[in-house]
Amino acid sequence: MAQQAAGPRADRRLRRARTAMLLSLGTGIWASLLLPLLGVAREPDRTRAALGVVGVVAFVAGQAAVLYAAVTPWLPQRWRRRSQLGLAVAASLTVPLVGPVAAGAWPTWAWLGASLVGMAPLLVRPPVVLAVTAATLAASAGVAVWTGGQISRFLLVTGGVGVSVALVNWFQVWFWDLLVEARDGQRAQAGLAAAQERLRFARDVHDVLGHSLTVIALKAELAARLAEVDAERAAREAGEVQRLALSALAEVRETVHGYRSVDLGEQLDSVAAVLRSSGIRCTIAPPPADLPPAAASDLAAVLREAGTNLLRHSRAGWCRIEIVRDGDVARLTVANDGATGGGPDERSTGLRGLTDRLAGAGGRLRVRREENVFTLEATVPVGS
DSSP, rough: OOOOOOOOGGGGGHHHHHHHHHHHHHHHHHHHHHHHHHHHHOOOOHHHHHHHHHHHHHHHHHHHHHHHTTTTTSSOHHHHHHHHHHHHHHHHHHHHHHHHHHTOOOOOOHHHHHHHHHHHHHSSSSHHHHHHHHHHHHHHHHHHHTTTHHHHHEEEEEIIIHHHHHHHHHHHHHHHHHHHHHHHHHHHHHHHHHHHHHHHHHHHHHHHHHHHHHHHHHHHHHHHHEEEEEOHHHHHHHHHHHHHHHHHHHHEEEEEEEOOOOOOOOOHHHHHOOOOHHEEEEEOOOOOOOOHHHHHHHHHHHHHHHHHHHHHHHHEEEEEEEEEEEEEEEEEEESSSSSOOOOOOTTTTHHHHHHHHHHTOEEEEEEEEEEEEEEEEEEEOOOO
């Protein structure tokens, strides 16, 4: 069973699937509660009926804890073990508390045994499920013998109903595990892509600086040796070191500029794909085709940060992206309906960095909230 999910609380679709899964699995709790309580209602002895209610409620509480742990990947492992131990203890106590209830009139404990068999796939691995099922059937037969009930009836309820519930529960939890693993895979793929990009940049910087710094080190060492014997040549070597250093600096700046430049069209497609895969309806107005490369690169950087903030800080259901050219100015507008929470504002680090970048190019970045709509607007000059 999947035990970890990267940021499941922040994933709207995963939260919805988890809620639906809990509701579906929770129907089994009602069966565990209502059907044994029918036996309690048939029990004439009030003391025995009261003890039966205590046993049933304790079992249902343990069952609910295990169900919650089964679809809560971020829950610490120790809490999983505690919930399973609690259910095992509660199930053991139900034998003396619930077993005698409505003896001969209703297979009260058999229904609890069916619930226990049905929950086995949530507790243990498949090979152990058979052992748990066999032990529960044996306990059900023992209760039948002890209370004078029909062994076949007890076994039919515990085994037949229990196996049916187990199949349904196993399928649901298996499907939930697939959802969690798929989301983990998406996030791992994104992390791998980021790591590969960092490695690419590191290789580019190494290629640019490796040769230049080696030559600079050799030239500096030569100038130091010549300083005492040939001052004129040492000065020439020092000047060469300066020239090489300036050349290396220019190459690094060119490399970093190329690294920071992002294609606007590709960024639009990427942001839209990520938002839609996260369940956010995304509408994009096609950008003008005559944007200068520098302006397009600046707007692409803003769009990338806006998309990141939207995923991290909002619970948006829709997003609208529009890029227009109005005379000498290009304007990017990103609006979404996720402003109900404490999202990013103009003081956030990413937006502050973009504000500085746009200011250097003569542009401007603004954010505003209107009810639950958050709007980011970036403008950059494009010339006439």
